[in-house]
Amino acid sequence: xxxxxxxxxAIGPRNCLTDEGDMAPYAVDWRGTSRAMPLAVLxxxxxxxxxxxxxIASEAGIPVVPAGGRTGLAGAAVARPGAPPSLVLSLERLNxxxxxxxxxxxxxxxxxxxxxxxxxxxxxxxxxxxxxxGAQGTAQIGGMLGTNAGGIRTIRWGNxxxxxxxxxxxxxxxxxxxxxxxxxxxxxxxxxRHLFIGAEGTxxxxxxxxxxxxxxxxxxxxxxxxxxxxxxxxxxxxxxxGAGAELIAFELMNRLCLEMVARHGPHLRLPLPLESxxxxxxxxxxxxPAVPVRAMLETALEGALEAGECTDAVPAESEAQRxxxxxxxxxxxxxxxxxxxxxxxxxxxxxxxxxEFLGRIEAALAARWxxxxxxxxGHAGDGNIHVSLKAxxxxxxxxxxxxxxxxxxxxxxxxxxxxxxxxxxxxxxxxKLHVMQALKDxxxxxxxxRIKATLDPQGLMNPGKVIPSN
Amino acid sequence: xxxxxxxxxAIGPRNCLTDEGDMAPYAVDWRGTSRAMPLAVLxxxxxxxxxxxxxIASEAGIPVVPAGGRTGLAGAAVARPGAPPSLVLSLERLNxxxxxxxxxxxxxxxxxxxxxxxxxxxxxxxxxxxxxxGAQGTAQIGGMLGTNAGGIRTIRWGNxxxxxxxxxxxxxxxxxxxxxxxxxxxxxxxxxRHLFIGAEGTxxxxxxxxxxxxxxxxxxxxxxxxxxxxxxxxxxxxxxxGAGAELIAFELMNRLCLEMVARHGPHLRLPLPLESxxxxxxxxxxxxPAVPVRAMLETALEGALEAGECTDAVPAESEAQRxxxxxxxxxxxxxxxxxxxxxxxxxxxxxxxxxEFLGRIEAALAARWxxxxxxxxGHAGDGNIHVSLKAxxxxxxxxxxxxxxxxxxxxxxxxxxxxxxxxxxxxxxxxKLHVMQALKDxxxxxxxxRIKATLDPQGLMNPGKVIPSN
Numbered sequence: 001x002x003x004x005x006x007x008x009x010a011i012g013p014r015n016c017l018t019d020e021g022d023m024a025p026y027a028v029d030w031r032g033t034s035r036a037m038p039l040a041v042l043x044x045x046x047x048x049x050x051x052x053x054x055x056i057a058s059e060a061g062i063p064v065v066p067a068g069g070r071t072g073l074a075g076a077a078v079a080r081p082g083a084p085p086s087l088v089l090s091l092e093r094l095n096x097x098x099x100x101x102x103x104x105x106x107x108x109x110x111x112x113x114x115x116x117x118x119x120x121x122x123x124x125x126x127x128x129x130x131x132x133x134g135a136q137g138t139a140q141i142g143g144m145l146g147t148n149a150g151g152i153r154t155i156r157w158g159n160x161x162x163x164x165x166x167x168x169x170x171x172x173x174x175x176x177x178x179x180x181x182x183x184x185x186x187x188x189x190x191x192x193r194h195l196f197i198g199a200e201g202t203x204x205x206x207x208x209x210x211x212x213x214x215x216x217x218x219x220x221x222x223x224x225x226x227x228x229x230x231x232x233x234x235x236x237x238x239x240x241x242g243a244g245a246e247l248i249a250f251e252l253m254n255r256l257c258l259e260m261v262a263r264h265g266p267h268l269r270l271p272l273p274l275e276s277x278x279x280x281x282x283x284x285x286x287x288x289p290a291v292p293v294r295a296m297l298e299t300a301l302e303g304a305l306e307a308g309e310c311t312d313a314v315p316a317e318s319e320a321q322r323x324x325x326x327x328x329x330x331x332x333x334x335x336x337x338x339x340x341x342x343x344x345x346x347x348x349x350x351x352x353x354x355x356e357f358l359g360r361i362e363a364a365l366a367a368r369w370x371x372x373x374x375x376x377x378g379h380a381g382d383g384n385i386h387v388s389l390k391a392x393x394x395x396x397x398x399x400x401x402x403x404x405x406x407x408x409x410x411x412x413x414x415x416x417x418x419x420x421x422x423x424x425x426x427x428x429x430x431x432k433l434h435v436m437q438a439l440k441d442x443x444x445x446x447x448x449x450r451i452k453a454t455l456d457p458q459g460l461m462n463p464g465k466v467i468p469s470n
Numbered sequence: 471x472x473x474x475x476x477x478x479x480a481i482g483p484r485n486c487l488t489d490e491g492d493m494a495p496y497a498v499d500w501r502g503t504s505r506a507m508p509l510a511v512l513x514x515x516x517x518x519x520x521x522x523x524x525x526i527a528s529e530a531g532i533p534v535v536p537a538g539g540r541t542g543l544a545g546a547a548v549a550r551p552g553a554p555p556s557l558v559l560s561l562e563r564l565n566x567x568x569x570x571x572x573x574x575x576x577x578x579x580x581x582x583x584x585x586x587x588x589x590x591x592x593x594x595x596x597x598x599x600x601x602x603x604g605a606q607g608t609a610q611i612g613g614m615l616g617t618n619a620g621g622i623r624t625i626r627w628g629n630x631x632x633x634x635x636x637x638x639x640x641x642x643x644x645x646x647x648x649x650x651x652x653x654x655x656x657x658x659x660x661x662x663r664h665l666f667i668g669a670e671g672t673x674x675x676x677x678x679x680x681x682x683x684x685x686x687x688x689x690x691x692x693x694x695x696x697x698x699x700x701x702x703x704x705x706x707x708x709x710x711x712g713a714g715a716e717l718i719a720f721e722l723m724n725r726l727c728l729e730m731v732a733r734h735g736p737h738l739r740l741p742l743p744l745e746s747x748x749x750x751x752x753x754x755x756x757x758x759p760a761v762p763v764r765a766m767l768e769t770a771l772e773g774a775l776e777a778g779e780c781t782d783a784v785p786a787e788s789e790a791q792r793x794x795x796x797x798x799x800x801x802x803x804x805x806x807x808x809x810x811x812x813x814x815x816x817x818x819x820x821x822x823x824x825x826e827f828l829g830r831i832e833a834a835l836a837a838r839w840x841x842x843x844x845x846x847x848g849h850a851g852d853g854n855i856h857v858s859l860k861a862x863x864x865x866x867x868x869x870x871x872x873x874x875x876x877x878x879x880x881x882x883x884x885x886x887x888x889x890x891x892x893x894x895x896x897x898x899x900x901x902k903l904h905v906m907q908a909l910k911d912x913x914x915x916x917x918x919x920r921i922k923a924t925l926d927p928q929g930l931m932n933p934g935k936v937i938p939s940n
Contacts, residue, residue, distance in 0.1 A: 103708060103822040148657050159655060162632060177913055184852040185629060185818040186891035187618050187668050188910055189898060189936055190918050194664030198657050215711060238573060241685060244758030288714030291761055348655040352573040382654040421656035428659060440658055443647055447925070448660050454924045455917070466659055 003060040004040055007087075010052040015093070017041040026088045029070040029078050030135070031431075036079040038065065038088040045093040047168060047176060047207045054205065055174030057087055063460045064089050066201035068143030069114065071135035073346070074429025076200040076465050077143065083464055091142045094207055097121045105213040106165060106182045111142030111206050118211065127213035130157035134330040142206050148198035150425030152329070155381035156248045157214060159425070160197065166210040167193040172203075172456040182210045195451065200427050201462040203455045217248070217285035219293040222322045223301060226276030226312040227252075230355040233280055233380055236309040237351070240282055243300040245293040249283035250381030251329055252354075256390070257336075257377045261328055264335040268328055271314045280310070280380070281329055332377060340390060341397035342375075343407040346432075348384040349420035358385065360414050365389055369404050384424040387411050412439060428466045437468040473530040474510055477557075480522035485563065487511040496558045499540040499548050500605070506549040508535065508558040515563040517638060517646060517677045524675065525644030527557055533930045534559050536671035538613030539584065541605035543816070544899025546670040546935050547613065553934055561612045564677055567591045575683040576635060576652045581612030581676050588681065597683035600627035604800040612676050618668035620895030622799070625851035626718045627684060629895070630667065636680035637663040642673075642926040652680045665921065670897050671932040673925045687718070687755035689763040692792045693771060696746030696782040697722075700825035703750055703850055706779040707821070710752055713770040715763040719753035720851030721799055722824075726860070727806075727847045731798055734805040738798055741784045750780070750850070751799055802847060810860060811867035813877040816902075818854040819890035828855065830884050835859055839874050854894040857881050882909060898936045907938040 008016040017023050018040045026041045039062065044050045057064050063086035067077040079086045095112040102125040109118050115136040122129040131144060133151030143149075145167075149160045157163065166181040179193055196204050227233045233252050240247050255277055258270055272279065284300075286293050294315075301313045316322035336342065349357045358376055365374050371392045378385035389407040391400035412422035412435050422435045436445070448467050452459075478486040487493050488510045496511045509532065514520045527534050533556035537547040549556045564580035567588070571577070572595040579588050585606040592599040601614060603621030613619075615637075619630045627633065636651040649663055666674050697703045703722050710717050725747055728740060742749065754770075756763050764785075771783045786792035806812065819827045828846055835844050841862045848855035859877040861870035882892035882905050892905045906915065918937050922929075 101820070101822060103704070104820045106820070148661075150655050154655060158632070161661070162628070171913075175913055177917070178911065179914065181889050181891070182820045183818045183889065183891050183894075184821070185620050185624060185849075185854045185894035187895060187897050188891055188893040188902075188906060189668075189914065190673075190921060191618075191631070191664045191668055192914060192917055194661045198659075198661055203660075234573070242758070244756075244760050286714075288712070288766070290714050290766065296758070296760065348653045350571070350574045350576070350652045351654070352571060379655075384655045419651050420653050421651070421658055423658040424653075424655035425657055427657050432658075436658060441648065443641075443645055444649065444659065444662060447647070447662055450924045451660060451921065454920045 003056060003062060006056045007040065007042060007053055010056060011042060011044045011049045015043040015045065026067060026090060027078060029072055029075065031073055031075070036081040036083070038079045039085045041088045041090055043090050043093050047094070047170065050089070050170045050205055050207050051174045051176050053089060054170050054172065058173050058458065058460060061458060061460065062087055063463050065462050066091065066142065066146070066205045068111065068140035069135065069138040071139045072143060072147060072429060073426040074431045076146065076427055076429035076462065080430060080464050089205060091140060091207065098208065100125055102127055104182055106210055107213055108180060108182070108208060108210045109141050110208045111140060113141045115139050115141060115144055122213045123216070126216055128216040129211065129213055131160055131163065134333055141209060145197050145206050145209055146200045147427040150379065150384060152249045152251065152379060154379055155250055156246055161194065163212045164193060164197060164209055165212055167196060167206055168208040169196050169204040169206055172458065172461050180208055180210050198427070200429060200466050202452060202466045203461060215287040217287055218289045219291060220283065220285040220322070221293045221297040221315060222281065222283045222325055223297060223313050223315040224271040224325055225280040225282065225310040226272050227278040227280050227310050228276065228308065229278060230358045232309045233278060234352065234355055235307065236280060236304050237381055239300055239304055239309065240284065243284060244296040245284040245286045245291055247381065248285045249281065251281040251378070252380035252385065253279050253377040254375055256373055256375040257332060260335045260339045261332060264338045265331060269324065270328070271325060272312055276311060281325060336388070340393065341395060341400040342388040342390045343404050344386065344388045345408050345411040346386055346424050346426040347411055347415035347420055347422055348382070348424035349415050349418045351381070351383045353418045353420065354380055354383055354385060357414060357418055357420070361387055361411055364410050364414065365407060368410065369407060372404055372407070383420070409435070409438065430465060433468045473526060473532060476526045477510065477512060477523055480526060481512060481514045481519045485513040485515065496537060496560060497548060499542055499545065501543055501545070506551040506553070508549045509555045511558045511560060513560050513563050517564070517640065520559070520640045520675055520677050521644045521646050523559060524640050524642065528643050528928065528930060531928060531930065532557055533933050535932050536561065536612065536616065536675045538581065538610035539605065539608040541609045542613060542617060542899060543896040544901045546616065546897055546899035546932065550900060550934050559675060561610060561677065568678065570595055572597055574652055576680055577683055578650060578652070578678060578680045579611050580678045581610060583611045585609050585611060585614055592683045596686055598686040599681065599683055601630055601633065604803055611679060615667050615676050615679055616670045617897040620849065620854060622719045622721065622849060624849055625720055626716055631664065633682045634663060634667060634679055635682055637666060637676055638678040639666050639674040639676055642928065642931050647674070650678060650680050668897070670899060670936050672922060672936045673931060685757040687757055688759045689761060690753065690755040690792070691763045691767045691785060692751065692753045692795055693767060693783050693785040694741035694795055695750040695752065695780040696742050697748040697750045697780050698746065698778065699748060700828045702779045703748060704822065704825055705777065706750060706774050707851055709770055709774055709779065710754065713754060714766040715754040715756045715761055717851065718755045719751065721751040721848070722850035722855065723749050723847040724845055726843055726845040727802060730805045730809045731802060734808045735801060739794065741795060742782055746781060751795060806858070810863065811865060811870040812858040812860045813870070813874050814856065814858045815878050815881040816856055816894050816896040817881055817885035817890055817892055818852070818894035819885055819888045821851070821853040823888045823890070824850055824853055824855060827884060827888055827890070831857055831881055834880050834884065835877060838880070839877060842874055842877070853890070879905070879908065900935060903938045
């Protein structure tokens with residue numbers, strides 16, 4: 001096949017996989033639901049090779065699926081089953097930190113850098129890269145930007161988008177848009193970079209990014225709390241926001257979450273008995289040791305206990321205990337997966353609407369699927385709660401999908417009715433196309449289609465993702 | 471003229487000005503350089519009226535120039551002289567705060583709200599709206615977003631763009647894109663709102679915005695410093711960033727700036743003698759009174775004096791003195807205008823490149839225009855320095871433009887060579903079109919033109935602004 005020969009010549013035959021065994025890992029992502037074998041898996045090592053590969057694919061009219069660490073939850077980074085054959089473009093070999101500058105609080109990282117690698121590069125110059133979530137040891141910068149990842153630090157430093165100073169992008173036709181500046185202010189025309197961030201590879205291939213760093217936190221205090229209700233959690237959030245230090249995490253979870261941790265993670269010690277309906281993990285910090293973070297946390301916890309906003313609280317007494325608290329939160333997705341099938345969602349509502357959101361959802365799900373077990377876990381400090389409806393024990397994924405397949409739309413519709421989003425931080429991929437079709441403003445969809453047609457007139461950039469077909 | 475009749479009917483005859491005397495204020499902006507009389511000035515009071523007006527204009531094929539407080543410095547908000555007749559669409563009557571929510575840290579403001587009005591609405595619920603600059607008492611939210619305004623707080627809270635949660639936009643054909651959500655995380659497709667922010671009304675009319683608020687600062691300390699050089703200022707910046715409190719302003723200015731203040735603002739008392747080549751204004755703050763901001767500032771100042779990063783320092787001893795410091799900074803543009811003609815720029819470079827930038831520029835300008843007087847003032851904490859070349863006394867604007875008209879390109883080219891921007895916070899309007907043509911990446915320009923054609927196929931939205939004609 002002449003296209004494959006041209007690709008092998010452009011990026012080297014070793015970096016152009018066509019053997020099914022070699023390609024198998026690239027045909028599946030973390031969630032494991034999307035499986036399709038590509039024509040080839042391309043592993044270019046430099047932006048010029050990405051450019052050449054895109055030009056060759058474009059001239060041949062073959063779709064390209066950009067892929068990173070494949071930890072995404074929406075199916076964007078794998079080829080679609082049943083679609084025309086495509087190329088998977090893995091950015092993993094573009095994994096250099098091109099520059100890190102402490103005085104500028106910036107890092108320039110290639111798309112294939114693992115998120116943790118960027119965190120470490122920042123730490124090496126006494127700076128902090130704040131994007132963090134469970135998959136950070138595998139997820140790559142390109143995927144983080146393609147999905148505009150959120151995670152546990154959004155409450156303080158925003159989503160991935162907010163940390164981008166500049167991008168290098170290879171367009172559908174292979175041309176390179178170099179806007180990799182480290183400047184904090186630039187109003188020279190339209191903010192093109194924001195089109196590519198969150199577009200899940202449907203408008204171009206992000207090959208490198210200039211990212212903002214922040215001062216490292218010199219004092220960090222973490223506590224695990226038992227909370228009587230989401231209303232109480234909301235009051236607690238307000239109290240913590242006014243406690244004096246920076247609130248850098250505020251995670252809410254219901255009892256079912258911790259029950260699953262207890263069941264599947266017996267090596268993890270739960271900080272509190274499983275007697276409360278809700279739990280909160282809170283983390284406060286300051287960039288200077290002179291800020292009395294521990295005293296601020298303790299004062300806030302005492303006030304919260306007095307006000308009934310929490311019924312019990314355990315501050316971490318050591319860094320080891322603090323990390324143990326985080327293991328509970330970060331390993332949770334794995335425990336949940338071990339606990340059987342679920343209908344999962346990724347909703348966000350205005351922070352003040354979180355209690356009403358949870359109340360309405362709990363009632364609606366219990367009414368239709370009384371056998372289901374609802375869990376809610378998420379970043380309550382920014383309104384992003386992941387609600388899932390777990391199957392009762394012994395039911396297979398396929399059967400539960402048939403029974404409770406409509407549960408996601410119940411949750412999504414309530415989120416949207418409260419002014420929220422049905423896709424907070426995971427993206428659309430293929431798994432939420434039906435929700436885009438049903439709940440997204442048709443005018444917004446029309447504009448997205450027109451922009452897609454403008455930047456990718458042949459429709460070869462990760463087709464069938466993000467935007468539902470007409 | 472049937473179009474004008476239709477407009478008068480849609481928005482009320484009183485809100486459709488056609489008398490030249492009534493329209494005169496709308497034919498000129500703060501800088502006073504752009505003068506053209508529109509066909510009519512429209513003052514709709516509701517988004518539905520904006521929609522109707524846009525539909526009528528679109529059907530008649532007449533260009534529309536959105537306008538706010540007309541404090542812009544690039545000429546975007548007035549009709550172009552010599553261009554086909556257009557309508558000026560003033561958003562001033564869309565001036566309601568639709569919602570302000572302390573728990574959500576959000577405000578929903580219409581485009582015609584004055585920036586200060588939003589600051590006050592936030593303060594009334596014990597929250598802080600951080601965008602601030604000299605013109606905040608006149609500038610409106612629509613213009614703030616259309617130009618992605620920066621100002622003195624960017625170092626801590628970013629540009630206007632970073633504070634936007636959602637937008638309401640009327641498109642060129644009159645359709646309303648309602649994305650006015652207050653949610654912190656939303657990854658449901660392309661981030662359309664970022665196209666309209668900073669587009670200076672060339673892609674649509676922003677009619678309202680949901681904006682992020684932040685916790686109010688409970689302790690604020692400000693100091694005026696004499697600094698020997700930009701290198702010293704950069705070291706000082708690093709010291710202040712690590713001093714413990716939040717660094718919420720870091721303004722750098724050379725002696726000429728304060729000489730102009732002394733000359734034209736005799737009512738203002740300068741905090742320090744005019745003996746230093748450079749001065750810095752620094753402001754540190756904390757959201758909680760328990761953070762020892764004053765002690766942190768004083769420790770940092772002592773260290774800076776010892777290290778030679780500054781030669782003198784005056785902390786404000788009262789709120790009145792603090793505000794007096796800010797009067798010097800905020801009234802400076804007026805004093806500069808009174809001091810005669812200038813070739814002005816709006817550049818940004820990476821923070822670490824500020825000293826090299828200023829050194830190269832000073833040398834280059836002095837070599838070509840030894841009679842010119844260079845001043846530099848700006849937000850050094852985010853790399854945004856405004857360099858101007860003032861005429862010697864007694865020279866008219868027209869003559870100085872003929873003599874030193876190339877000075878802006880000298881400055882802009884050095885900024886771009888250092889990885890910077892030739893348009894940091896004022897936008898392009900008409901006054902920087904020649905710079906866009908000369909220095910912007912042609913591929914970026916091509917994408918902007920294609921996006922413009924996609925969203926505004928008739929080319930009626932503020933034509934001739936932002937994007938140079940081919």
